[in-house]
Structures are given as C-alpha cells and as structure tokens.
Amino acid sequence: MRQIFNFSAGPAVLPEEVLQQAAAEMLDWRGSGQSVMEMSHRGKEYMGIHAQAEADLRELMGIPSNYKVLFLQGGATMQFAAIPMNLLRGKASADYVHTGEWSKKAIKEAKLFGKVNIAASAEDRNFTYVPARSTWKLDPQAAYVHVCMNETIGGVEFNWEPETGEVPLVADVSSTFLSRPVDVSKYGLIYGGAQKNIGPAGLTIVIVREDLIGHAPSGTPTMLDFKQQADNDSMLNTPPTYSIYIAGLVFQWLKRQGGIAAIEKRNIEKSSLLYDYLDATGFYANPVDKADRSRMNVPFTLKDAALDDDFLAGAKARNLLQLKGHRSVGGMRASIYNAMPIEGVRALVDYMRDFEKQRG
Amino acid sequence: MRQIFNFSAGPAVLPEEVLQQAAAEMLDWRGSGQSVMEMSHRGKEYMGIHAQAEADLRELMGIPSNYKVLFLQGGATMQFAAIPMNLLRGKASADYVHTGEWSKKAIKEAKLFGKVNIAASAEDRNFTYVPARSTWKLDPQAAYVHVCMNETIGGVEFNWEPETGEVPLVADVSSTFLSRPVDVSKYGLIYGGAQKNIGPAGLTIVIVREDLIGHAPSGTPTMLDFKQQADNDSMLNTPPTYSIYIAGLVFQWLKRQGGIAAIEKRNIEKSSLLYDYLDATGFYANPVDKADRSRMNVPFTLKDAALDDDFLAGAKARNLLQLKGHRSVGGMRASIYNAMPIEGVRALVDYMRDFEKQRG
Numbered sequence: 037m038r039q040i041f042n043f044s045a046g047p048a049v050l051p052e053e054v055l056q057q058a059a060a061e062m063l064d065w066r067g068s069g070q071s072v073m074e075m076s077h078r079g080k081e082y083m084g085i086h087a088q089a090e091a092d093l094r095e096l097m098g099i100p101s102n103y104k105v106l107f108l109q110g111g112a113t114m115q116f117a118a119i120p121m122n123l124l125r126g127k128a129s130a131d132y133v134h135t136g137e138w139s140k141k142a143i144k145e146a147k148l149f150g151k152v153n154i155a156a157s158a159e160d161r162n163f164t165y166v167p168a169r170s171t172w173k174l175d176p177q178a179a180y181v182h183v184c185m186n187e188t189i190g191g192v193e194f195n196w197e198p199e200t201g202e203v204p205l206v207a208d209v210s211s212t213f214l215s216r217p218v219d220v221s222k223y224g225l226i227y228g229g230a231q232k233n234i235g236p237a238g239l240t241i242v243i244v245r246e247d248l249i250g251h252a253p254s255g256t257p258t259m260l261d262f263k264q265q266a267d268n269d270s271m272l273n274t275p276p277t278y279s280i281y282i283a284g285l286v287f288q289w290l291k292r293q294g295g296i297a298a299i300e301k302r303n304i305e306k307s308s309l310l311y312d313y314l315d316a317t318g319f320y321a322n323p324v325d326k327a328d329r330s331r332m333n334v335p336f337t338l339k340d341a342a343l344d345d346d347f348l349a350g351a352k353a354r355n356l357l358q359l360k361g362h363r364s365v366g367g368m369r370a371s372i373y374n375a376m377p378i379e380g381v382r383a384l385v386d387y388m389r390d391f392e393k394q395r396g
Numbered sequence: 397m398r399q400i401f402n403f404s405a406g407p408a409v410l411p412e413e414v415l416q417q418a419a420a421e422m423l424d425w426r427g428s429g430q431s432v433m434e435m436s437h438r439g440k441e442y443m444g445i446h447a448q449a450e451a452d453l454r455e456l457m458g459i460p461s462n463y464k465v466l467f468l469q470g471g472a473t474m475q476f477a478a479i480p481m482n483l484l485r486g487k488a489s490a491d492y493v494h495t496g497e498w499s500k501k502a503i504k505e506a507k508l509f510g511k512v513n514i515a516a517s518a519e520d521r522n523f524t525y526v527p528a529r530s531t532w533k534l535d536p537q538a539a540y541v542h543v544c545m546n547e548t549i550g551g552v553e554f555n556w557e558p559e560t561g562e563v564p565l566v567a568d569v570s571s572t573f574l575s576r577p578v579d580v581s582k583y584g585l586i587y588g589g590a591q592k593n594i595g596p597a598g599l600t601i602v603i604v605r606e607d608l609i610g611h612a613p614s615g616t617p618t619m620l621d622f623k624q625q626a627d628n629d630s631m632l633n634t635p636p637t638y639s640i641y642i643a644g645l646v647f648q649w650l651k652r653q654g655g656i657a658a659i660e661k662r663n664i665e666k667s668s669l670l671y672d673y674l675d676a677t678g679f680y681a682n683p684v685d686k687a688d689r690s691r692m693n694v695p696f697t698l699k700d701a702a703l704d705d706d707f708l709a710g711a712k713a714r715n716l717l718q719l720k721g722h723r724s725v726g727g728m729r730a731s732i733y734n735a736m737p738i739e740g741v742r743a744l745v746d747y748m749r750d751f752e753k754q755r756g
Contacts, residue, residue, distance in 0.1 A: 040429030044436040047637055055423050055431050062419035063412070069400030069715065071415050073596045073642070076404040076718055109469035109598060110619050113633040117617030148615050231634050236433045238469060238598040238636030255508050257477030257620070259470050273473040274591050276598030276636065277407055282433070355429065358436055 041380035044358035045188050045333060045371040046211065046232040054285040054375075072281040077274050086275070089284030096287060096296055099220050099243055106242040106262065107270040107280050111229040112138070112210045115240060116145035118260040119182070119206060119225065124150045125251040127179035131155040131203070133172065136163040136187035137364060138208060146182070155181065163190045165325040169198055180204045180224055186212035186330050188232070189362045191322070191369065193330035197222050204248060211332050213241070214290060215374055216300045224248050230279060232332070233373050235286050239279035290374070299374050306372050306381045307331040313385045319392040337367035343395055344368070354387050356380075401740035404718035405548050405693060405731040406571065406592040414645040414735075432641040437634050446635070449644030456647060456656055459580050459603055466602040466622065467630040467640050471589045472498070472570045475600060476505035478620040479542070479566060479585065484510045485611040487539035491515040491563070493532065496523040496547035497724060498568060506542070515541065523550045525685040529558055540564040540584055546572035546690050548592070549722045551682070551729065553690035557582050564608060571692050573601070574650060575734055576660045584608050590639060592692070593733050595646050599639035650734070659734050666732050666741045667691040673745045679752040697727035703755055704728070714747050716740075 042049045065072050068081050075082040090105050099105060108114070120130060129151035132143045135158050146152050155174050156167035174181060181200040186193040188211040197219060198205060204224025213233045220226065225244045231237035242262070250263040258264050264272050293299055311329060314322045314336055322329065322336045338347055344367065351359050361367040372381055402409045425432050428441050435442040450465050459465060468474070480490060489511035492503045495518050506512050515534050516527035534541060541560045546553040548571040557579060558565060564584025573593045580586065585604045591597035602622070610623040618624050624632055653659055671689060674682045674696055682689065682696045698707055704720075704727065711719050721727040732741055 038423065038429060042430055042434055044434065044439070047434055047436060047442075047634065049434050050431065052423070055433075059419045059422035062422065063398065063415050069398060069717070070402055071410065073415075074402055074404065074407055074409050076407060077597065079404070079718065082407075109471075109474070109636075111469075111633040114469070114617065114619045117619065121617075145618055148617070229634065231637075236636070236638040237437065237634040238639055257474065257481075257508070258505055259474045259477065260617070273471040274407065274589065274597040276469075276596070276639070277591075278596040278639070279598055279636070357429070358439065 040355040043370045049375045051375045092287035104266045108240045116142045120146045120149035131178040131181040136190035139184045166328040182206045184208040191330040191333045191335040235283035236279045319396045335369045400715040403730045409735045411735045452647035464626040468600045476502045480506045480509035491538040491541040496550035499544045526688040542566045544568040551690040551693045551695040595643035596639045679756045695729045
C-alpha cells in the first residue's frame with residue numbers, strides 16, 4: 037500500500053493496482069510494442085480496448101440495450117450545455133432540482149438554451165438536504181427533470197432514485213458514478229466526468245436512452261450532437277483514448293472487487309465509520325441531514341475555525357492529504373471514493389480523535 | 397530503442413524518454429505519493445505542472461505576451477465550431493482556404509454559424525497542392541482567414557506563412573504543431589489537437605491573440621467561450637490534467653533536443669530521405685507538388701494497388717506498423733512526426749527498396 041491517503045475531491049485517488057498496470061504497460065501494451073497513448077484510434081488494438089471498456093461498464097451498471105454509452109470530452113460542465121441542446125426537443129422548458137453548487141452551475145448554463153423551472157430547491161437551509169420528492173413542483177410538459185445525484189462540494193447525495201413519470205430524468209452522477217447500484221431504466225440520461233470514481237480528467241461519460249437522441253436543432257456543434265456521437269461510436273474524431281483505457285482498467289478492477297453491490301457495501305462501511313465518529317463528537321460537525329449525507333464527499337467543520345490550519349498541518353504530517361474544504365464552504369472535506377481503502381478512513385478518524393484529544 | 401516503428405497518423409509515436417518518465421512517475425510523482433492522474437487540479441503540485449507546460453510551450457514557440465494559451469478538450473473538431481462562435485464578432489463571413497479533408501470539415505462546421513467564403517481551393521487537382529497566395533480571393537471585411545497548415549490525410553503542407561493583412565489568420569496546426577518554427581505574431585489564432593506531435597488525445601491547444609477574445613455571442617456554451625477559458629487559466633472546470641502533464645514532458649524533451657529549430661532540421665532530414673527515395677523510383681509515387689509536400693505525413697502509392705496487402709504484411713513482419721493510407725485516399729501513408737527517429741525512416745526506406753527489388 038502507498039504511503040499517503042489522498043482525500044482529494046477530484047481528480048482523486050485511483051486503485052493502486054490500476055496505476056501499477058498502467059505503469060507496466062506504458063511502453064508496450066501487451067506485446068504490441070506501443071503505448072496505448074500511441075495507438076491509432078482506428079487500429080484493432082485500441083478498438084478492442086474501447087469496446088471492452090464499454091462492455092464492462094454496461095455489465096457493471098446493467099445498462100439496457102436501448103441506451104447508448106458515449107465517451108466524450110469537456111467534463112460535466114460541457115454537458116450542462118449539451119443536455120439542453122439535445123434534450124429540449126422543441127419543448128418550452130426543463131425542470132431542475134437545486135441542491136447546491138453543481139446544480140446551480142447546471143441551471144445557469146441551461147438558461148442559455150431555454151427556460152428553466154426550479155422544481156425544488158434546498159437553498160432555504162443552505163443546501164444541507166435533498167428536497168423530498170413530494171415537495172417538487174414538476175411541469176408535466178417539461179422536456180426533462182435534471183438532478184445532481186451527489187453534490188461534491190456540499191456533501192449532499194440522493195440516497196433514493198426520483199420518479200418523474202413520463203418526463204425523462206437526467207442525472208449528473210460525476211461524484212457518485214459506480215459507487216452504488218443505479219436502475220438505469222429509470223433515467224433518460226446519466227452523465228458525469230470520470231475524474232472522481234472512474235479515471236483521469238478529460239473523459240466524460242454519457243448514458244442516454246435512444247429515443248432522446250437525434251433532436252438537437254441545426255446549429256448545434258457537431259461534437260455536441262448526441263446523434264453524431266452515437267452514430268460514430270464516440271469516434272467522430274479522436275476520442276480521449278488513454279483516459280478510456282484507464283477507465284477500462286478501473287472497470288476491470290471494480291469487477292474484481294465484486295462489482296457495484298460489493299463496492300457499495302464498502303462505501304457504506306467507510307462513510308459510516310466517518311459519520312459515526314462525527315456524530316459522536318462535539319468537536320467536529322457535519323451540517324447535512326443524516327438521510328441525505330454523501331457517501332463520497334464528507335464535509336466537516338472544527339468547533340473552532342482558528343484550528344483549521346493546525347488540523348491540516350497535522351493531517352499532512354500523517355500523510356493524510358487534500359482535506360481542506362472547498363473555498364465556498366470552508367472547513368474540511370474528506371472525499372472517500374471507491375478507490376479510497378478503508379485503512380485511509382481509519383487513519384483519518386484516528387487522527388481526528390487524536391487531534392480532538394490534544395486541542396478539544 | 398523500442399522494437400517497432402509506429403507510423404500512425406495520430407494518436408502517434410511519442411518519445412521513448414517521455415514514456416519511460418511517465419511510467420516511472422506513475423505511482424509517485426516526485427515524492428508526492430500521488431500519480432499526476434490523482435492530483436487535485438487546484439493543488440500546488442498540479443498547478444506547477446500546468447504552469448511549467450505553458451511556460452515551456454511559450455518558450456519553444458516564442459509566443460508573444462499578448463497571446464493566451466488555452467488547454468482545452470474536444471480536438472480540432474470542437475474548435476471547428478468554437479472558432480466561428482468566438483471570432484465572427486458580428487461580421488458577415490469568414491474566408492476559408494480549402495486544401496483537403498480537414499479544411500473541408502472545418503468549412504462544413506463553420507457554415508453552421510455563419511457565411512463561409514472559399515477564398516481558394518485545391519479541389520481542381522484533387523488537393524495535391526497549396527493554392528499560391530496570389531490566387532486567393534480574400535474579402536477585406538472577413539472576420540478571419542482559416543487555413544489548415546498540414547493536411548494529415550493528403551500530405552499537403554504550407555511551407556510558407558500566409559500574409560492576410562488586417563484580417564486575422566487562423567491556422568489548424570494539429571499535425572504540424574512544434575515541427576517547424578512559426579511566427580506566432582502573424583496569426584490571430586493557432587490551434588490543434590495534441591495527439592500527433594504533443595501528447596495523448598484529449599488535449600487541444602489554442603493560442604489566441606487577446607483582442608480576439610471576448611466576442612462570443614450570448615448563447616455560446618461557457619466551455620466554448622474563449623474569454624471564460626482565458627479568464628480562468630483553462631480551469632473553468634477540471635482540465636485534462638494527465639494529458640497536459642504528458643504534453644509538458646514532450647515540451648521538455650523538445651527543449652533537450654535543441655528546440656524547434658533543431659527538430660525542424662531533423663524533420664527535413666527525415667522527410668527528404670523518404671521523398672528522395674520516392675522520387676528516384678518508378679515503383680512508388682507521391683502525388684503532391686514538391687513545394688507543398690508535408691514533412692509530417694507522407695502518402696504514397698505502389699505501382700500496382702494489388703500489391704498493397706503484401707506490402708503491408710511485409711512491413712509488419714519488419715515491425716513497421718500503421719502504414720496503411722487513409723481509407724479516403726488508399727495506398728500508404730507514413731507519418732513521421734517529431735518523435736519518429738530517423739532510424740525508423742531508414743528502416744522504412746530499406747524495406748521499400750527490398751520490396752521493390754522483389755516485386756518491382
């Protein structure tokens with residue numbers, strides 16, 4: 037095991053086995069004499085890597101055959117534009133549920149392309165909860181309903197899958213991708229950047245139901261048109277081949293771990309360890325409603341913010357890195373994605389306990 | 397030296413030293429305990445890598461201080477849309493010079509956003525030359541003049557830098573990036589995908605004069621707005637960090653080679669070796685006007701196309717890979733980017749000579 041634990045919110049820790057394999061194959065992928073970085077995206081070696089990655093993702097998530105998997109670029113932020121471009125389909129507006137910073141960005145971008153109806157918002161309590169489904173004011177004529185399944189900054193996660201009837205549900209899963217089972221058939225579109233649970237920054241995955249493809253108006257950039265990408269198997273131009281290769285290694289690693297059900301069990305165990313400690317102490321606090329807490333991103337504050345710098349310095353001395361909270365919320369944040377070993381969470385809790393003893 | 401020579405048009409061969417360094421640093425970048433892939437893009441380690449990559453690129457190309465360097469995603473194809481979006485600046489049309497397949501794609505995409513005037517075209521002779529500057533019909537009111545400096549498929553390269561007066565010159569340099577000196581001050585915008593001379597697919601570099609930034613109309617996706625990207629140092633969202641790291645290693649390698657002037661000398665030597673042989677034989681042929689031949693991509697045909705498969709099989713047996721020409725032109729294509737050692741070109745010419753002796 038490596039010497040440090042990296043709690044970065046993304047880009048984030050990757051499985052050590054994956055990095056070891058990537059290092060070993062860097063100069064010569066399986067006797068091909070080439071690095072994956074050097075392979076033509078039209079050659080049979082890379083085409084095999086690409087197809088295997090998609091097949092493994094489909095298997096892991098149980099993606100139905102009437103959904104396309106697109107390997108794109110630009111991050112979730114590029115999709116904040118591409119989604120209304122492709123999915124408004126001539127309709128007057130889309131519904132958005134506002135649960136924090138990333139919802140806010142998605143909403144702002146969507147307004148460039150159409151009317152946005154805020155169906156529900158957690159702003160009244162500073163985005164520390166997910167508004168109950170019963171409170172949502174959905175428009176049955178909406179083009180789609182957009183949710184951010186896990187707010188990386190606020191540490192608020194949907195621990196349930198919303199029902200939206202006939203209106204397609206669109207979910208940003210950037211920071212919860214592959215961390216828990218998802219019933220893909222309930223969604224019109226699922227998307228996320230890879231740089232948290234999947235692989236290197238620069239790969240964006242879109243899983244979209246086929247009937248929602250092919251409705252982009254003329255004037256849509258070709259690269260952002262889901263139909264063009266789907267018809268070309270995400271090879272309208274050169275895809276981010278190396279990032280897809282690493283994602284594929286992560287998918288294989290996930291399968292070796294026992295798949296999504298097994299990884300969810302570990303994620304529950306890891307996050308419970310941290311939240312149980314947070315709740316038992318009066319020294320640290322997490323502001324999120326218990327039912328809506330994120331298993332991936334755990335923000336917490338110290339009783340006295342004047343201790344923050346000392347806490348971070350002490351953490352670093354124990355090789356616990358990247359614990360500083362997002363500048364917009366302050367305090368601390370421990371991101372504990374799939375690849376964070378439970379030993380890392382234990383080491384963090386041990387340190388927090390020691391720090392509390394000394395300074396509490 | 398590695399056992400194979402990879403003549404892929406892109407993604408393409410990278411310097412062996414770069415791959416060795418990337419492999420060595422994969423699990424622990426310089427004592428940080430992390431892979432570059434795992435680093436927060438806001439952390440000081442990655443910020444340093446990012447800044448160094450930009451500084452080295454500026455030094456290598458002599459980029460003036462009134463130009464921004466943007467590290468983006470989506471390939472040149474995404475820029476085919478972003479450029480008219482940002483640079484039309486309310487003007488009625490843009491001028492495009494049509495020299496082949498990639499010009500054609502740029503023109504088709506630009507038409508989604510405005511009027512395109514074909515200022516010159518080499519279609520009359522099947523795109524085997526660059527139309528002389530004196531024949532261009534430029535519109536002095538055009539928003540910009542677009543050229544593709546090297547047609548990767550046709551093997552046609554500008555061996556001169558066009559003058560366009562007050563109208564900004566926009567150049568796609570995807571397959572000629574860093575292979576020869578460029579007087580950046582003559583251009584309004586220079587752009588290209590990284591996956592030929594620079595690094596992994598998934599990184600797109602845009603070098604743009606500051607006065608051309610800030611003119612995108614409302615409704616432009618934020619990620620495609622040069623001003624948003626420039627104001628945020630290409631970190632509007634998570635940039636493709638690992639690809640930028642590899643690009644930075646390639647920039648350092650280029651500096652160790654003696655910079656662009658030295659690499660150009662080698663590129664002239666390598667391409668001359670191959671073209672001189674092609675011109676001396678009646679068995680192989682290259683259709684491009686001598687003055688307009690690409691130093692990077694050398695397409696050639698055999699006297700009898702029925703021999704193509706045997707030629708490719710024999711090449712593969714000698715570890716000379718990816719020589720099949722693009723499906724749209726047939727025949728062969730040897731891409732000999734910066735990272736292709738001269739030994740690779742010598743091995744190719746030796747093989748071509750032997751094949752001609754046996755089958756000519």
